[in-house]
Amino acid sequence: MAKKILTEHINVPGIETFDVYRKQGGYTAVEKAIKTMTPEEVVEEAKKSGVRGRGGAGFPMGMKWGFLAKPEGVPRYLVCNADESEPGTFKDHHLMKSIPHLLIEGMIISSYALGANKSFIYVRGELMYVIRILEKAIEEAKAQGFLGKNILGSGYDLELIVQPGGGAYICGEETALLESLEGKRGNPRNKPPFPAVKGLYQSPTVVNNVESIANMSWIINNGGDAYAAIGIGRSTGTKLISASGHIEKPGVYEIELGVSVEEFLNSDEYCGGIRKGHHLKALVAGGSSVPILPAHLIMKTANGEDRLMSYESLSDGGFATGTMLGSGGFIVFDETACIVRNTWNFSRFYHHESCGQCSPCREGTGWMEKVLHRIEHGHGSMHDVDLLVDISKKIEGNTICPLGDAAAWPVASAIRHFRDEFVWHITNPHEATQPGAVYRGEMELA
């Protein structure tokens, strides 16, 4: 069995309660950090661990903490990003509902490290039942002296607030999240200034993903070096992967970074293989925003090396032949899946979720959806394929926040790797629009 850092105790009955969590060694990391370490020493352990942001961008967490401005007399904030809305991603949902104290414990340690006395967990509003679970856990921790005034007699005060969103993917983008937390529309801010300097209420702020923060208990208990010893190269530690689509066992799995894609997909410890009687056609490895890969580029890189579940290996080959680990939303497509239909579905998502601030994104996502809709519904023309590529290029890099890129990449990559399938839809509109019709031309399956 591979190393488990986040999910070791997740199936212990009653683990959502303080007592059971505590019996499994919970909150010892808070005691260790607050009683025996300075905030700087906690930051140092985070740096040593090499843990990278698990929200999608993979930025080293300790380094981000090091950038936090500390002007005298100005409060600092820690905000946990639990907006989890990237299609294919459901790991934070799973973690928070199953073992809420792991996040609460991580929030206390991280807030102490950053000198924050009021910290927020921003949870997408649809997960109201999870918000209630977290609020209950916070009450329990408070009753035991791990939260509130003068924690464990140290003189350190911390209040934790769970904030619901209102339903908007864009609020996962950290500056849109801060706007939303201030009670406004989720329009991303221009950067600079970065949140580390001017974030929530114009004060220095760190925003980190649920999973990133949840790692802190283990890191404090075992040391940053021990964490860095797990994983492979600069992909240290473990990662929660949300596996969905045409596999035997969809679900959330904790992997040691560096396990091969083949093992993750086919072993019974994880996905259990493609569903019986079917074959792998395509994979989105890191949430809907990352480039889709065809079967022949999934298990092996273009150089013929084993493809691994790590930041580096998944991006090997750049966008020409690689993809990204992203948020770890692992979506599997077998030969019954229509790439055109899925691409249209994703483009509709981005169009729906664009905040509307930047013209290239607001207009471009609408055009991509419209063109994909007509191809999927048998009204496309050959010119449309290049038109889509052209629109995606005009969005990419031309927007305030990366939602534009996230909308462009799935479309550009689907055309890059599955152009024949788009062309087939255009040249065989009658056949392609039959219910359940899927392109079965020349294509490598695995």
Add this chain to the structure above:
Amino acid sequence: MTETPNLVAFTPERLEKVKEIIARYPEGRQKSALLPVLHVAQEQWGWLNSEVMDYVAGILSIQPVEVYEVASFYTMYHLDPVGKHVIEYCRTGPCCLMGGEDVYGHLKQKLGVEAGQTTADGLFTLKEVECLAACGWGPVFQIREQFYMNLTNDKVDQIIEDLSK
């Protein structure tokens, strides 16, 4: 239909809850309470009409337009009357891979309404939403706080029957 809000005031318990929410934020930052307070309002009235939004603006000492622009930006707030049960089904890729389109088609047929519509008896409103962070357990829909997962036509029939009682 849920009753139209006319006597616009939170119940005493909800008002208490709202005051608690407002007190969480630093001095002068009470606007941060807007999203959570709108959720409480929707819990009471089922949807948000302009009277309710004006009332919330008054409680938070902000302009009504600040409430309208937020309520209209986020998808969870209903700006029109809804049925007793709002069924919010996920239409995004992974749920569709798991047969979502068929199941939702069955749901629509069963209720005799399309997305965005309410059944004639006012019991159900159908609403199409994007990914609900439950993709491995799809197809999925949500009714208030409850998630219904791994949906099949049979499960849908059962859920609708239970809620129709």
